[in-house]
Amino acid sequence: MYKISEFSKITNLTIKTLYYYDKEKILEPFSRDENGHRLYNEDNFKQAKLIKTLRYLDFSISEMKEVVANCQSQDDLFYYLLEKKKNILDDIKKKEGLIEYIDLYLNKEINEEEREEHYCFKLVEIEEKMVLSYRYKGKYSDVGKYIDQIHKVGKDNITGNSFCLYYDYGFEDEAEIEVCIPVSKKIKTYNSIEFKVIPSVKGVKTNHIGSYESIYRAYKNIIDYCNKNNYIMKTPTREVHIKGPGKNFKGNPKKYITEIIIPIGEEDGKEI
Incomplete structure (x- = not known):
């Protein structure tokens, strides 16, 4: 002792x-x-x-x-050290990403204060669409997963770009989202994917060129435009994926194109 x-x-x-x-x-x-x-x-x-x-x-x-x-043994310790090593490597990767992001700011490549963006706005009447859809409450980052699932069901009957309907007033940790893909005819569905007709809607449209992380800038501009013109904004807002990440590669986020449509007027939907 x-x-x-x-x-x-x-x-x-x-x-x-x-x-x-x-x-x-x-x-x-x-x-x-x-x-x-x-x-x-x-x-x-x-x-x-x-x-x-x-x-x-x-x-x-x-x-x-x-x-x-x-x-209780060296074997137990081995697994703890292996897991700790993975956590350290994940942390290093995260910090390297932060360093890269800081460098971009220092090089003024994404300095929002100095970057001047121009958005064009257009009043549109979106026709009703036959779609396959999946509605869920969860993370925005899960959208891609559900697009892939719907593609597997729609196959050769798909007729247009995927889009999302966002039913919340604002940005949420757990958002109510409907992922949609236009199709040419009614299709037998499964795994909670449903066939439906999205009604026509009148709204204000603009295009955002850039990453999804920077899309808030487009929302600021389109909301400012609607407020300036005294439009009554409604949900669900719509994001159409004109150009985005591919199935196997994400590509250049700076060249993503997302069409944003905010419904206006007296149509059904919650007022923003």
Whole structure:
């Protein structure tokens, strides 16, 4: 058995650190003497070596607690280290993306204050369309997945670009979205994909050229235009994918083209 002062010397962990690890239940002493002083044994020494390794490898307190509680062998440790390595690589990739984005700002390639964009607006009457659709509540990033699913059902009967109807007032973490693809005839459907007719709608249209992440700029301009002209804006707003990522490659996001249509007037729908 080792007193805490002795254990501190043989592990190179300060007494203050040992108190903290005991409190956090990362490294609890084997027992206490009659005076309540902490006593450590050889198993504690092995735990201390593991904890020092984990600390050196930048494991958080929470992570260390989980590993120490569940690591019974070198094989167990192998899997924890493998997972930690993956997390570190993911973090590096994320930070490299942030560095690249910062460089773009420094080079003034995407400085929104200096970049002047011109949007043209047009009053349109969109005809009713036969479509295959999938309506869901979830993430905007899931749109591509459902477009692929609808394509598999529609096959040679598809007649136009996919588009999305957005039923919410604004931007949401969990959005109500209907993914649609025009078709030439009624088709037998499955997997919650349905055939329907989207009614005609009158609206204001503009085109956004650029990534989906920057599409908010188009919305600002089209909403400003509608407000200036005292149009009553309605949902669902519509985004038509004129040019976007392909099935296998995303391509150049700067060249994506998205047609945005905001319904106006007294048509059915919630007022924006």
